Amino acid sequence: MKDRTAVVGVGATPYYRRGRSVPQTAMELAGKATIAALEDAGLTVDDLDGFALYSMGFDTSLFAQWLGVPDVKFTAQLTGGGGGAAGSVGLASAAIVAGMADCVVSVMTLQQAASRFGASFAPRGTPGATYSAPPSPEGNFIQPSGLMGPGQMFAVLAQRQMHLYGTTREHFAEVAISTRENARRRETALMRDELTLDRYFDARMISDPLCLYDFCLECDGAVAVVTTSIERARDLRHPPAVVMASAHGGAGRWGQAITWMGMPDEYFASSGHRDVAKRLWEMAGVGPDAVDVALLYDHFTPMVIMQLEDYGFCGIGEGGAFVADGNIRWPNGSLPVNTHGGNLSEAYIIGMTHVKEAVEQIRGTAVNQVEGATVALATGGPASIPTSSLLLRSDR
Amino acid sequence: MSAPRGVLPPDVVWLAPNVFTEPFWLATAEHRLTLPRCTSCGTYRFPPSAFCFHCRAQAVEWVEHDGTGTLYSFTIIRHAVIPDVADALPLIAGVVELPGTGGVRLVASIVDTDLDAVAIGKPAELVWYDVREGTTIPCFRLV
Numbered sequence: 358m359k360d361r362t363a364v365v366g367v368g369a370t371p372y373y374r375r376g377r378s379v380p381q382t383a384m385e386l387a388g389k390a391t392i393a394a395l396e397d398a399g400l401t402v403d404d405l406d407g408f409a410l411y412s413m414g415f416d417t418s419l420f421a422q423w424l425g426v427p428d429v430k431f432t433a434q435l436t437g438g439g440g441g442a443a444g445s446v447g448l449a450s451a452a453i454v455a456g457m458a459d460c461v462v463s464v465m466t467l468q469q470a471a472s473r474f475g476a477s478f479a480p481r482g483t484p485g486a487t488y489s490a491p492p493s494p495e496g497n498f499i500q501p502s503g504l505m506g507p508g509q510m511f512a513v514l515a516q517r518q519m520h521l522y523g524t525t526r527e528h529f530a531e532v533a534i535s536t537r538e539n540a541r542r543r544e545t546a547l548m549r550d551e552l553t554l555d556r557y558f559d560a561r562m563i564s565d566p567l568c569l570y571d572f573c574l575e576c577d578g579a580v581a582v583v584t585t586s587i588e589r590a591r592d593l594r595h596p597p598a599v600v601m602a603s604a605h606g607g608a609g610r611w612g613q614a615i616t617w618m619g620m621p622d623e624y625f626a627s628s629g630h631r632d633v634a635k636r637l638w639e640m641a642g643v644g645p646d647a648v649d650v651a652l653l654y655d656h657f658t659p660m661v662i663m664q665l666e667d668y669g670f671c672g673i674g675e676g677g678a679f680v681a682d683g684n685i686r687w688p689n690g691s692l693p694v695n696t697h698g699g700n701l702s703e704a705y706i707i708g709m710t711h712v713k714e715a716v717e718q719i720r721g722t723a724v725n726q727v728e729g730a731t732v733a734l735a736t737g738g739p740a741s742i743p744t745s746s747l748l749l750r751s752d753r
Numbered sequence: 754m755s756a757p758r759g760v761l762p763p764d765v766v767w768l769a770p771n772v773f774t775e776p777f778w779l780a781t782a783e784h785r786l787t788l789p790r791c792t793s794c795g796t797y798r799f800p801p802s803a804f805c806f807h808c809r810a811q812a813v814e815w816v817e818h819d820g821t822g823t824l825y826s827f828t829i830i831r832h833a834v835i836p837d838v839a840d841a842l843p844l845i846a847g848v849v850e851l852p853g854t855g856g857v858r859l860v861a862s863i864v865d866t867d868l869d870a871v872a873i874g875k876p877a878e879l880v881w882y883d884v885r886e887g888t889t890i891p892c893f894r895l896v
């Protein structure tokens with residue numbers, strides 16, 4: 358698969374605070390983002406022949422019917438949740454390399470009007486809510502403890518990380534603040550006011566050790582990216598963002614991760630990405646040193662630090678010190694991270710904004726452009742398996 | 754019915770056992786902590802499931818455990834993600850590792866424990882929370 362496909366188009370709706378995209382529907386948002394991504398590439402719906410989705414994938418039959426896609430040749434979805442974000446582009450690439458399709462869209466659309474991800478494991482929610490989880494055999498071993506939202510669960514991993522490695526709240530704050538600084542320069546970002554260290558420490562604690570600013574936003578919106586063969590990509594509007602490598606999956610005993618807490622001790626306090634990272638570097642034929650900018654799925658600040666460790670940008674347990682040294686700051690850090698403002702401060706569209714930003718960095722058109730960036734890493738959420746990642750490079 | 758200090762209100766605690774998990778809850782209703790162990794290789798599996806992740810055998814025996822363990826990690830829940838839990842906050846949600854089980858961990862409320870006394874590595878002992886007739890869930894007190 359290496360170097361044989363490229364991302365050629367990106368598109369997005371405006372980003373909305375949770376529930377504010379109404380009266381548009383989620384699939385309407387998906388359509389707007391898809392059409393925008395095709396237009397960005399210099400293509401139309403007549404060129405589209407595949408769907409490669411992840412997490413809550415929608416009904417592509419209705420979607421294709423709505424848009425009038427002439428010939429649907431591939432429609433598939435990675436299982437799991439936000440872990441599959443970056444990997445959905447790998448799924449598209451696999452289809453293209455296999456000859457099953459030629460022009461594949463990966464799209465995430467999210468509308469949290471009736472319910473919210475923040476309570477997605479609660480045993481009850483708003484009547485008709487999509488994301489609360491009614492009592493289940495496995496949930497029975499978690500919910501009665503009070504763990505009902507992803508942030509509370511990741512707080513348990515963060516607590517262990519602090520205990521093992523001496524990671525501190527100042528380190529979490531550096532992730533939140535550096536990401537906010539990037540968002541402040543972007544018109545599309547929902548959070549653009551200054552976040553100081555004092556403000557971080559004055560914020561209300563949600564679930565120790567995570568405070569308000571360690572949590573990502575809850576949003577509505579859609580983001581789409583279009584992938585095609587490298588040959589076709591070179592004839593299109595923008596310089597191709599070449600898919601060097603993509604991997605998804607993870608250790609079976611990482612499993613459901615935060616919703617079982619039984620992961621082996623050696624990687625309990627991790628992002629669950631270590632095996633995926635290893636395969637990504639193997640496929641790409643490069644290592645972390647080659648990466649100019651990293652778009653790391655940031656639902657919660659400690660998970661950015663754990664991904665820095667798991668992808669080998671620093672040693673295991675050294676992520677806190679790595680961020681404290683200014684490494685993830687744009688523009689002067691050794692590895693600018695989440696230059697778009699991330700899930701924390703730009704918008705939470707379950708990780709597809711990270712893929713979009715990776716493409717824009719490779720094109721050289723990002724708002725917070727890393728000068729001369731030629732290799733960009735995007736990751737899916739540290740979550741139940743599959744987790745995933747994507748390595749893009751310029752075609753130079 | 755007894756409720757230790759620091760548990761969820763009964764209204765949000767509902768069990769939905771299946772064939773694999775029901776023996777666990779039948780035992781807790783009698784204030785006994787039992788864990789499923791593979792009859793072929795002796796590996797504990799938790800939560801209860803259809804297969805041994807080590808040898809893939811299906812049969813288990815239910816082995817009693819005294820419920821003394823160690824706090825592996827925790828969080829202090831201070832914000833109500835659903836209104837029903839607001840009056841119960843703050844709550845300590847803990848992960849307790851049980852010795853002699855190959856690393857079985859229970860996720861449970863840490864009860865009758867002051868917030869500033871919570872720390873990873875502390876010994877924990879079992880406390881029962883009788884939610885309603887026929888429903889009892891395990892909790893832990895730090896000692």
Ligand SMILES: [Zn+2]
Nearest residue numbers: 791794805808
């Ligand atoms: Zn076995």
